[in-house]
Amino acid sequence: MFIRLVTGICVLLTSTILSGQDFLNKTISFPADINLLEDCLRTIEEQSDIQFSFSSNLTNLDQEVFIENSEATIEDFLNDILPFYNINFLVKRNKKVLLFKDTSPINRNFKFFGKVIDEETEEPISSVLVMAGQYIDYTDEHGYFAFRFTEKDEMVSSLFCSLIGYEDQNYLINPQSNVITVSLKHSNLLDTIVIKPLPNPRIFPLFLPTGTLIDVDEISNNPGITGRTDIIDCTRSLPSVDSGGEGTHGLFVRGGSADQNLILVDNIAVYEFSHVGGISSIFLPDVVQNANFSSSGFSAEYGGKLSSVIDINLKEGNKQKFGGSFGMGLDGLSTVLEGPINKGKTSFLFSGRISTLDLLTKPLISNLLDFDDNSIGYYDAYGKITHYFNPFSKISATAYIGNDDIKLISTDRIQMGNQDTILSEQNFNDIKWGNKLIGLNYHQMIRNLHMDVYANYSQYQFASRGSFERKLIMPNEQPVFAYDIFSRSKNEDYTTKLKFKYPTQRFGELLFGAEYNYQLFSPVIGQSNKFLDLDPRDIQSLSYISNTFASYVEIKKHLLKIITFKSGLRYARNYGRNFDYQFLEPRISISYLGDNLWVEAMASIMHQNVHLLLNPGVGLPSDLWFPSNEFLRPERAMEISFSTNFKLSDKQTVRLNIYNKLYENLIEYENPTDLFYNIVNGVPPDTSTVLNLEDKIVVGTGDSRGFELSLNHESTSINWVINYKLNFSNRQFDAIDGGEEFPFRYDRRHDLNTGLTYKIKANQTLNVNWVIGSGYKYTIADVEYSLGSQTIREPSSRNNVNLPPFHHLDINYNTRRSIGKKGILEFNIGVYNLYNNKNPFYAFESDNLDDSEEDVRIISIFPIIPNFNAIYKW
Amino acid sequence: MQNRYLKYPFLIVAFAAILGSCVSSVEIPCNDFEAEVVIFSVFSPDSTWNVLINQSKCRFEDSDDLTIPNVEVSIKNISASPNYNVNLENLGKGVYRVKSKAIPGNTYRISVVAQLNDEIVFAESLGKVPSVPETIVEVTEYLNDAGMQYYEIDFKLKSKEEDENYYLMNLVELNDQGEIIVDTLGNGGSNGGSTPFDYDSEVTFRNGSDGFNLEFIDKDDFSGGEYNNTITTPAREDEEGEGGFDGKRYAMNVQSVSGDLFQYYKSIEKYNSHQGPGSSISVPLEIHSNIKNGLGIFGAYNQTLHHIKP
Structure with a gap:
C-alpha cells in the first residue's frame, strides 16, 4: 500500500514537472529592434503563458541585450542570455518562472558586441584595435566589433582599445550587458607616425586588417608642399607608392599608372583627387576619418582598377555640439563646420576651401610672361548629413563639388611697318577639371549581419584648350590666321551597391555583395581653323556607354591560431553595345602571425574596363577617358606578392615586400602626332570631333617587379622611418620599337623616402623629411643621321632617357595651443625643398636653330618654398 | 606649311615663372650609343x-x-x-x-x-x-552657283590586284620645258618654283589633302580595280593673283611606289610637318626604315606625268 502511494506521488510529481517544462520549448519571435532585457521578458510573456516573477535582489532588468537569432525557445533564452546578467531562474508551477540574482560562476558561453565612438563627437571610429582576453578584433567602418567566448576561455573582465590619435583605454565589461559602447578620448600629444602598417604581433588577431591604415588626424611625417597634412602626402610616404614627381597628379603604385588606382570616398569612386600641381587632395584632412590603402591582397569587394585601392571614410560630424575650424595657408582659405541637427541622432558636416594662389601668381605671370589675363585656382566644398535611427541603423548623404582652373591669355598688338596696319594676336590656353559627387548610404545591423546599401553618382570633367588668333585690326578688321584645339573628357558613373558582412566563429568573417555601375564617357577632341566661341565642357557629343555588374564573396578564416586564410572570388561582367566581357577574379591570401613575426602571401587578378590616354607631350594635355569596346578589351593585371614583418625590438619594426605583376591589354598611342595631324597639314574642318582612337592606339603587355624595405622606429621622443623601393617596370607593344621591350615612362628604379619626427614638447614637433628617387623616363631624339640632303633626328627607342633624379629636403615645425576655453590653434611653418634642388617636371629640346647650342632642357616648377598654415578649431 | 605656334608650353612655362623656377640643361650621355x-x-x-x-x-x-x-x-x-x-x-x-x-x-x-x-x-x-598603273585624266569645265568658271579634273587609276598598289599623287606645275617645278614632297624645288595652288584654293583631294600635298593611296583605298578622284579648281586667278588654272601648265604626277617607300614618305611628311623631334605635341617621330640591322630606306618608284589640259 505504501509502495503504491509513493509510486503514485512520484508519477504525479514527474508528470507535473514534465508538463511544467514543456512550455519552455515554445519558440518566441523577438523583434529586430529589441534591445533591453526587460523588453525581452515582456515579449516572452506576451507570446506564451509564462509569467515572470522577480526576487527582491534583482534590479538590473533595464540592461541592454543583444539577441543573436530572431527566434529562440524560451529555454534557450533563459540558459543563454540570463547567465550573462548573473540571473538564474526557477520554474514553478502554473508556468511561473522566478528570476533571481545568481552568485554562482558565470556560464562563459556567451557573445557580446559593441561599438567604439569618439568621446567628443560620438562619431564611430573604424580600425580600432579591440582586445578581449586572447581575442582581438578591429572595428569596421561603422565602428562595430564582436566577440564570442566559450567555456574554455579565461574569464574576461575588460576590453583594451587602442588607436593612434586616441588615448588607449581599458574598458571594464559591464556584466549586466552584452552590448558595449566604448568612448575614446583624443590624445593631447601630437602623434607623429600616422601610418599604421601592422597589428601588434604579440596579439593574435581574429581578422588581420587589409592594407595600411592612414590616419590624417595627426601631422604626417611627409607634409608636402603646403606643409599641411594631406591624404596624398600620407599615401606617397608608403613604401609601395612613388614619392611623387614635380607637380605630378595621381599616384604611381608598383609601376602602375595614375589611372589604375581605385579611389573611394564614402564608397563613391573618384577619378581625380588632386588639385593643381598635386598641391593637395580634394578633401580637407579635417573631414577625413581615416583611409585604408592596399597595393596587393585586394579584398574581393574591390574591382575595376589594377594598381591600388584607397578607401577613404569621411567624418559624420559632432552629434553633441557645434564646432568647426577656420584655416589659412598655402593651400588657401578653408572652413569646416559640424554639429547636431537632432542631438545624439542627426549630425551634419560641411567644409569649403578656396585657393589663394592667384594672389601670388597673377602679378607674377602678368609681369614675367605677358599673360595679361590669367588665373590659377581651385575650390572644393563638401557636405554630409548622418541620421541614426537607432544604434544599429543609420542613413547618410554625402555631396561634393570641386573645380580647378588654369587660364593663361595674352593679347598683343603689332604695328606693322606701315603705320596704318595693326595686327592683333591672342593666345588662349585653358585647362579645367573637377568632380561632382553625390552618395547615399543606408546601414543596418540585423542580429549580427551588417548590411550596407549605396546609391552614388560621380561626375568628372577634364577640358583643355590651346588657341591662337591673329587678325587685322587696321585699316579694317579681318581674320588672318587662327587655330583652336581642344579636348574634353566627361565621365559619369551611376552606381548601386549592396554589401553584407556576417562574422561567424566557425567560418570566420563572411563578406558578400553585388554592385552595378552604369557609366557614360564623352571624350571629345576638336580642332578648327577659326577661334571658336565655346567652352569645351559644353560640347555635345556621342557618349560611350559601359555597364558593369559584379558580385563577390569572401571568407576570412583562422585555420590555426596563428594562420589566417582569406579567399575571395569576384565575378565581373562588362558589357555594352557590341561587346560583352566576363571575368572571374580570384583573390587569395594566407598569413602567419607569430610572436614577433608576421608573414603574408597574396595573389590577385584584377581587371580595368576604363582607359586613360595621356598625351606624352606637354604643350597640349589631352586626358581622354573612354571605356572598353569591341576593339579594346579591359586591361588585366595578375599580381603575386609576399610580405614579411618582424620586430627587431620593442621600438623597431622591419617590413619587406616582394612582388611580381603582369599586365595585359595595356594601351598606348602608336604615335600621338596623328591626333592633331590635320591642324598642321592644311585646312582642318571648321569644327569636328575626331575620335577614331582605335586607329591610333596599340595594345600590348607589361610587367612590374621589385621589392620594398621599410624600417620603423617609435619611441617617446623620436620616431623615424626609412622606406626604400626597387622597381623594374617594362612595356611591350608589337607596333612600338619593333616589338622590343621598353621601360615604362614612370619606371622609378630607386625610391628612398625618409622621415624623422622629434617631439620637442607635448604639443610641439619637428619633422624632417628627405626623399630621393630615380628620374622618370622620357623619349629624346638621341640618334642623328642623314638621308640624302635631309638630317634626321629620332629616338633610339621609347623612353630611352632618364630625367635627373628627383630629391628634396623638407622641414616642418608644428605646434598646438589652447585658445580660451574651447578653442585650439594649430600652427605650422616649414620649408619645402630646403636646398632648392631643381627637380625636373618636363624635358624638352631647345628651340635654337643654331645646332651648336642645341641641348635638352628641363623645367622645374617647385623651388624652395616656405609654407605656413594656421588653423583655429573650436 | 609649318606651324610654329603649337610649340607654346602654356601651363608649364607659367608655373616655371610663377615661383621663380628655372630652365636648366641636361646632359645626355653618349657613352652607350x-x-x-x-x-x-x-x-x-x-x-x-x-x-x-x-x-x-x-x-x-x-x-x-x-x-x-x-x-x-x-x-x-x-x-x-x-x-x-x-x-x-x-x-x-x-x-x-x-x-x-x-x-x-x-x-x-x-x-x-x-x-x-x-x-x-x-x-x-x-x-x-613597281609598274605604273594606267591613268586616265579628263577635264570638264563648268560654272558654279556664283557664275564663276571652274574646272573639274577627273582621273582614274587602273591597277591589278596583284600589284603592290601604293601610289603617291599630286598636282605639279611644269615649266616651259615640261620639267616639274615642285618636287614630289610639295616643297619648292631647286628651280625656285612655287606650289601650284595657294593653300586657300579650293583644290582638295578625296582623302582631304590639298593640291600641293601628296595624296597617299594605299591598299586600304583600293586593291586593284579603279581608283577615282575628282578635284575642282577655279579657272582664273582671283583679284589677289592667287589660284587660277589658265595660263599655267599642270600635270598629275602619279608615282607607283613600293610599300616601304610609301611608309617612308608618309613618315617624312609627318616629321617635317612637326619640325622633327621635340615638338610640343608628341614624342619624337621615327622615320620608317626597311633596312635590316640598320637605318634608312631602299625603295623604288615608277613615275608618270599626266598633263592636264582643259
Whole structure:
C-alpha cells in the first residue's frame, strides 16, 4: 500500500514537472529592434503563458541585450542570455518562472558586441584595435566589433582599445550587458607616425586588417608642399607608392599608372583627387576619418582598377555640439563646420576651401610672361548629413563639388611697318577639371549581419584648350590666321551597391555583395581653323556607354591560431553595345602571425574596363577617358606578392615586400602626332570631333617587379622611418620599337623616402623629411643621321632617357595651443625643398636653330618654398 | 606649311615663372650609343640611281664625318635568272652610283658589310621596282552657283590586284620645258618654283589633302580595280593673283611606289610637318626604315606625268 502511494506521488510529481517544462520549448519571435532585457521578458510573456516573477535582489532588468537569432525557445533564452546578467531562474508551477540574482560562476558561453565612438563627437571610429582576453578584433567602418567566448576561455573582465590619435583605454565589461559602447578620448600629444602598417604581433588577431591604415588626424611625417597634412602626402610616404614627381597628379603604385588606382570616398569612386600641381587632395584632412590603402591582397569587394585601392571614410560630424575650424595657408582659405541637427541622432558636416594662389601668381605671370589675363585656382566644398535611427541603423548623404582652373591669355598688338596696319594676336590656353559627387548610404545591423546599401553618382570633367588668333585690326578688321584645339573628357558613373558582412566563429568573417555601375564617357577632341566661341565642357557629343555588374564573396578564416586564410572570388561582367566581357577574379591570401613575426602571401587578378590616354607631350594635355569596346578589351593585371614583418625590438619594426605583376591589354598611342595631324597639314574642318582612337592606339603587355624595405622606429621622443623601393617596370607593344621591350615612362628604379619626427614638447614637433628617387623616363631624339640632303633626328627607342633624379629636403615645425576655453590653434611653418634642388617636371629640346647650342632642357616648377598654415578649431 | 605656334608650353612655362623656377640643361650621355649603318637609295627606271652609305651618330656628339671606312656594298638583281650584281661606281664619301637603270618589275637586294663599334655589321634590304598603273585624266569645265568658271579634273587609276598598289599623287606645275617645278614632297624645288595652288584654293583631294600635298593611296583605298578622284579648281586667278588654272601648265604626277617607300614618305611628311623631334605635341617621330640591322630606306618608284589640259 505504501509502495503504491509513493509510486503514485512520484508519477504525479514527474508528470507535473514534465508538463511544467514543456512550455519552455515554445519558440518566441523577438523583434529586430529589441534591445533591453526587460523588453525581452515582456515579449516572452506576451507570446506564451509564462509569467515572470522577480526576487527582491534583482534590479538590473533595464540592461541592454543583444539577441543573436530572431527566434529562440524560451529555454534557450533563459540558459543563454540570463547567465550573462548573473540571473538564474526557477520554474514553478502554473508556468511561473522566478528570476533571481545568481552568485554562482558565470556560464562563459556567451557573445557580446559593441561599438567604439569618439568621446567628443560620438562619431564611430573604424580600425580600432579591440582586445578581449586572447581575442582581438578591429572595428569596421561603422565602428562595430564582436566577440564570442566559450567555456574554455579565461574569464574576461575588460576590453583594451587602442588607436593612434586616441588615448588607449581599458574598458571594464559591464556584466549586466552584452552590448558595449566604448568612448575614446583624443590624445593631447601630437602623434607623429600616422601610418599604421601592422597589428601588434604579440596579439593574435581574429581578422588581420587589409592594407595600411592612414590616419590624417595627426601631422604626417611627409607634409608636402603646403606643409599641411594631406591624404596624398600620407599615401606617397608608403613604401609601395612613388614619392611623387614635380607637380605630378595621381599616384604611381608598383609601376602602375595614375589611372589604375581605385579611389573611394564614402564608397563613391573618384577619378581625380588632386588639385593643381598635386598641391593637395580634394578633401580637407579635417573631414577625413581615416583611409585604408592596399597595393596587393585586394579584398574581393574591390574591382575595376589594377594598381591600388584607397578607401577613404569621411567624418559624420559632432552629434553633441557645434564646432568647426577656420584655416589659412598655402593651400588657401578653408572652413569646416559640424554639429547636431537632432542631438545624439542627426549630425551634419560641411567644409569649403578656396585657393589663394592667384594672389601670388597673377602679378607674377602678368609681369614675367605677358599673360595679361590669367588665373590659377581651385575650390572644393563638401557636405554630409548622418541620421541614426537607432544604434544599429543609420542613413547618410554625402555631396561634393570641386573645380580647378588654369587660364593663361595674352593679347598683343603689332604695328606693322606701315603705320596704318595693326595686327592683333591672342593666345588662349585653358585647362579645367573637377568632380561632382553625390552618395547615399543606408546601414543596418540585423542580429549580427551588417548590411550596407549605396546609391552614388560621380561626375568628372577634364577640358583643355590651346588657341591662337591673329587678325587685322587696321585699316579694317579681318581674320588672318587662327587655330583652336581642344579636348574634353566627361565621365559619369551611376552606381548601386549592396554589401553584407556576417562574422561567424566557425567560418570566420563572411563578406558578400553585388554592385552595378552604369557609366557614360564623352571624350571629345576638336580642332578648327577659326577661334571658336565655346567652352569645351559644353560640347555635345556621342557618349560611350559601359555597364558593369559584379558580385563577390569572401571568407576570412583562422585555420590555426596563428594562420589566417582569406579567399575571395569576384565575378565581373562588362558589357555594352557590341561587346560583352566576363571575368572571374580570384583573390587569395594566407598569413602567419607569430610572436614577433608576421608573414603574408597574396595573389590577385584584377581587371580595368576604363582607359586613360595621356598625351606624352606637354604643350597640349589631352586626358581622354573612354571605356572598353569591341576593339579594346579591359586591361588585366595578375599580381603575386609576399610580405614579411618582424620586430627587431620593442621600438623597431622591419617590413619587406616582394612582388611580381603582369599586365595585359595595356594601351598606348602608336604615335600621338596623328591626333592633331590635320591642324598642321592644311585646312582642318571648321569644327569636328575626331575620335577614331582605335586607329591610333596599340595594345600590348607589361610587367612590374621589385621589392620594398621599410624600417620603423617609435619611441617617446623620436620616431623615424626609412622606406626604400626597387622597381623594374617594362612595356611591350608589337607596333612600338619593333616589338622590343621598353621601360615604362614612370619606371622609378630607386625610391628612398625618409622621415624623422622629434617631439620637442607635448604639443610641439619637428619633422624632417628627405626623399630621393630615380628620374622618370622620357623619349629624346638621341640618334642623328642623314638621308640624302635631309638630317634626321629620332629616338633610339621609347623612353630611352632618364630625367635627373628627383630629391628634396623638407622641414616642418608644428605646434598646438589652447585658445580660451574651447578653442585650439594649430600652427605650422616649414620649408619645402630646403636646398632648392631643381627637380625636373618636363624635358624638352631647345628651340635654337643654331645646332651648336642645341641641348635638352628641363623645367622645374617647385623651388624652395616656405609654407605656413594656421588653423583655429573650436 | 609649318606651324610654329603649337610649340607654346602654356601651363608649364607659367608655373616655371610663377615661383621663380628655372630652365636648366641636361646632359645626355653618349657613352652607350651604338652607331648603325644608314642606307639611303630611292631609285626609279627613269632617274640616276645613287646609293648613300653612312653611319648614325649620337646627336649630342660633335662629329661631322659620318662616312664608314672599309665598307663593302653590293646590289644584286634577284629577279633575273641567273641573279647578277649590278655595277657600282664608288664616288667617294659614301656615295655610290649604279651604272645601269632599274628594271620595272625586278627586285634588287642591297648588302652592306661594315665595321662599326668594333664589330662587323651586316645590313641589307630588298626593293622591288613597281609598274605604273594606267591613268586616265579628263577635264570638264563648268560654272558654279556664283557664275564663276571652274574646272573639274577627273582621273582614274587602273591597277591589278596583284600589284603592290601604293601610289603617291599630286598636282605639279611644269615649266616651259615640261620639267616639274615642285618636287614630289610639295616643297619648292631647286628651280625656285612655287606650289601650284595657294593653300586657300579650293583644290582638295578625296582623302582631304590639298593640291600641293601628296595624296597617299594605299591598299586600304583600293586593291586593284579603279581608283577615282575628282578635284575642282577655279579657272582664273582671283583679284589677289592667287589660284587660277589658265595660263599655267599642270600635270598629275602619279608615282607607283613600293610599300616601304610609301611608309617612308608618309613618315617624312609627318616629321617635317612637326619640325622633327621635340615638338610640343608628341614624342619624337621615327622615320620608317626597311633596312635590316640598320637605318634608312631602299625603295623604288615608277613615275608618270599626266598633263592636264582643259
